Amino acid sequence: MRKAKIKVIVWGLGAMGKGIVEMLNAKEGVEIVGAVVRGPKIGKSMYELIGIDRGHKKDIIAGSFNDVIKEKVADVVILCTDSFVKDSFEKIKYVLEKKINVISTAEEMAYPKAQEKELSDKIDKIAKENNVTVLGTGINPGLIMDLLVTTLTGACMDVEKIRAERVNNLAPFGPAVMKGQGVGISVDEFNNRVKEGTLAGHVGFPESITMIADAIGWNLSDPIKLERAPIISSVYRKTPYAEVQPGYVAGCNMKGYGYVDGELKIEMLHPQQIEPHLEGGTTGDYITIEGTPNINMSITPEIPGGIGTIAMTVNMIPHVINSRPGLKTMIDLPVPRAIMGDMRDLLED
Amino acid sequence: MRKAKIKVIVWGLGAMGKGIVEMLNAKEGVEIVGAVVRGPKIGKSMYELIGIDRGHKKDIIAGSFNDVIKEKVADVVILCTDSFVKDSFEKIKYVLEKKINVISTAEEMAYPKAQEKELSDKIDKIAKENNVTVLGTGINPGLIMDLLVTTLTGACMDVEKIRAERVNNLAPFGPAVMKGQGVGISVDEFNNRVKEGTLAGHVGFPESITMIADAIGWNLSDPIKLERAPIISSVYRKTPYAEVQPGYVAGCNMKGYGYVDGELKIEMLHPQQIEPHLEGGTTGDYITIEGTPNINMSITPEIPGGIGTIAMTVNMIPHVINSRPGLKTMIDLPVPRAIMGDMRDLLED
Numbered sequence: 284m285r286k287a288k289i290k291v292i293v294w295g296l297g298a299m300g301k302g303i304v305e306m307l308n309a310k311e312g313v314e315i316v317g318a319v320v321r322g323p324k325i326g327k328s329m330y331e332l333i334g335i336d337r338g339h340k341k342d343i344i345a346g347s348f349n350d351v352i353k354e355k356v357a358d359v360v361i362l363c364t365d366s367f368v369k370d371s372f373e374k375i376k377y378v379l380e381k382k383i384n385v386i387s388t389a390e391e392m393a394y395p396k397a398q399e400k401e402l403s404d405k406i407d408k409i410a411k412e413n414n415v416t417v418l419g420t421g422i423n424p425g426l427i428m429d430l431l432v433t434t435l436t437g438a439c440m441d442v443e444k445i446r447a448e449r450v451n452n453l454a455p456f457g458p459a460v461m462k463g464q465g466v467g468i469s470v471d472e473f474n475n476r477v478k479e480g481t482l483a484g485h486v487g488f489p490e491s492i493t494m495i496a497d498a499i500g501w502n503l504s505d506p507i508k509l510e511r512a513p514i515i516s517s518v519y520r521k522t523p524y525a526e527v528q529p530g531y532v533a534g535c536n537m538k539g540y541g542y543v544d545g546e547l548k549i550e551m552l553h554p555q556q557i558e559p560h561l562e563g564g565t566t567g568d569y570i571t572i573e574g575t576p577n578i579n580m581s582i583t584p585e586i587p588g589g590i591g592t593i594a595m596t597v598n599m600i601p602h603v604i605n606s607r608p609g610l611k612t613m614i615d616l617p618v619p620r621a622i623m624g625d626m627r628d629l630l631e632d
Numbered sequence: 633m634r635k636a637k638i639k640v641i642v643w644g645l646g647a648m649g650k651g652i653v654e655m656l657n658a659k660e661g662v663e664i665v666g667a668v669v670r671g672p673k674i675g676k677s678m679y680e681l682i683g684i685d686r687g688h689k690k691d692i693i694a695g696s697f698n699d700v701i702k703e704k705v706a707d708v709v710i711l712c713t714d715s716f717v718k719d720s721f722e723k724i725k726y727v728l729e730k731k732i733n734v735i736s737t738a739e740e741m742a743y744p745k746a747q748e749k750e751l752s753d754k755i756d757k758i759a760k761e762n763n764v765t766v767l768g769t770g771i772n773p774g775l776i777m778d779l780l781v782t783t784l785t786g787a788c789m790d791v792e793k794i795r796a797e798r799v800n801n802l803a804p805f806g807p808a809v810m811k812g813q814g815v816g817i818s819v820d821e822f823n824n825r826v827k828e829g830t831l832a833g834h835v836g837f838p839e840s841i842t843m844i845a846d847a848i849g850w851n852l853s854d855p856i857k858l859e860r861a862p863i864i865s866s867v868y869r870k871t872p873y874a875e876v877q878p879g880y881v882a883g884c885n886m887k888g889y890g891y892v893d894g895e896l897k898i899e900m901l902h903p904q905q906i907e908p909h910l911e912g913g914t915t916g917d918y919i920t921i922e923g924t925p926n927i928n929m930s931i932t933p934e935i936p937g938g939i940g941t942i943a944m945t946v947n948m949i950p951h952v953i954n955s956r957p958g959l960k961t962m963i964d965l966p967v968p969r970a971i972m973g974d975m976r977d978l979l980e981d
């Protein structure tokens with residue numbers, strides 16, 4: 284086992300960044316060596332910024348990316364700042380050119396070539412030139428509606444059709460998520476925002492659908508189709524960050540469709556709303572594969588998104604360090620796993 | 633894409649070998665170049681031996697291992713002849729020394745170091761010396777009670793306890809399986825055979841338990857405990873290969889326990905019997921992880937063992953060819969996946 288602990292820099296101290304810091308601090312064989320922030324947060328204690336007790340850990344003073352990220356000062360930078368490839372490209376490039384591996388929580392980075400082929404090729408090239416690896420991961424995209432589906436097809440001689448459904452509760456999330464999903468707004472406003480293209484809904488279906496298709500060798504014949512429909516509440520619903528009156532929008536029912544030879548082959552359903560149980564709804568992750576054999580999987584309740592993304596991001600650190608250089612995705616690397624021992628035990632010689 | 637098709641030799645033409653031949657024949661970019669048999673089967677048509685129509689395929693004359701397996705005549709030998717490492721060791725060695733990769737369906741080969749550390753090290757060394765790869769896989773061990781469990785822990789910050797249960801129907805299986813599970817015998821005979829060590833039950837719990845423990849960094853503190861209990865039928869049950877009178881044994885309820893610091897951490901339950909629905913039983917695969925978060929997964933009905941093992945074995949061919957040399961297990965390689973396109977598309981340059 285190597286003597287030096289695995290060194291990690293966390294870029295972005297929002298909800299994900301905070302959770303990642305907490306998880307890393309609880310693990311053996313790994314240490315946080317830097318935190319990247321912007322504006323007035325620069326120069327403050329990372330622990331004070333995220334509001335957790337640092338215990339016996341040495342303090343980390345958060346800094347700007349160019350002050351914190353110097354050549355080879357860490358094994359991995361965990362980048363948890365964006366959802367889209369184009370917004371994270373320059374950051375990823377900067378880290379790679381400092382010869383440090385990158386794990387990104389940006390949803391589109393889970394399979395960047397799905398929508399950003401050109402940037403994706405550039406990232407791969409820069410990573411290889413600098414002998415380091417880039418991976419995008421998270422709970423979804425990253426596991427539930429793509430890697431787990433792919434893994435289950437491994438037991439199939441043939442696959443005819445795939446359906447993945449994730450029914451979750453947005454209650455634990457903050458204002459940014461509520462806005463992105465249209466929670467609390469009127470049905471008219473929801474529909475207008477869909478028309479304008481300002482209602483994000485779930486980000487990741489093109490990535491999940493393309494990842495599965497590429498993994499099992501299906502050529503998508505048509506553009507991936509996305510639909511966003513309002514989930515209209517018939518009751519009053521309330522969370523710390525949102526309030527929904529009856530007749531208003533409790534969330535976004537996102538649907539995605541992938542076609543092979545013009546035929547619907549991959550169907551994704553992801554209704555996201557606050558407090559679905561108030562109308563008798565249950566939550567869960569469901570995968571149905573029609574093939575030889577048929578497979579019907581359910582996880583109830585759903586694996587929670589926040590904890591799941593934090594865990595996936597940290598748990599993939601050793602696989603990313605071990606990987607051959609370049610842009611990798613979850614279907615290229617060994618399976619994720621919890622790390623209950625020393626993280627260095629998972630490093631290859 | 634490479635021009636030559638992937639070349640496969642199938643060693644053993646039992647139920648698994650037959651299924652593997654059928655699946656390989658239905659896939660693109662791969663061809664069977666040899667079949668290994670023993671005794672009077674030598675010199676006969678592979679297709680006649682397994683009783684399937686060869687269509688437009690060139691006939692394959694089955695031969696002895698030393699006639700069929702010559703240096704580099706294939707990319708992979710699929711070895712489906714044994715359950716135990718010690719029985720398959722010489723065969724694996726022979727193939728590796730001919731510089732050909734091996735995929736084995738022997739249950740213990742899914743994680744051979746669990747019970748055969750010395751042979752496991754030898755296999756690894758021979759594989760590396762010859763620049764080829766060995767993998768043991770199948771539905772279970774290989775996916776359901778180990779790789780799938782491991783993958784789900786990837787969404788966990790912490791794991792407290794793991795429970796995996798596989799409830800299946802042995803009805804489709806032949807006389808060897810019926811004998812190994814004690815189907816149709818009296819309770820006294822079952823108990824005597826357990827005492828004598830001649831009732832196999834499920835083979836693979838030490839492998840699955842050790843695979844999970846190693847993957848997530850748990851050190852097993854005690855020997856793995858195995859229990860075999862008779863499933864006593866209260867009704868008459870019958871299949872093509874077995875008959876059970878009321879009061880007699882319908883199958884074996886196999887249990888396995890893994891301990892960390894003396895505490896039960898991994899619990900495996902695998903009742904295998906014919907026609908459980910005759911007493912109202914349902915079948916399925918169930919995984920429960922106690923941790924952060926808790927995860928409750930079910931697949932109903934269970935993924936069938938025969939088809940599943942055939943599929944896993946064939947679907948891992950490209951990963952084995954791509955792999956670095958040595959003895960690998962399912963937790964070392966990228967996730968399995970169905971192959972619906974040309975198998976060569978999955979080969980790395």
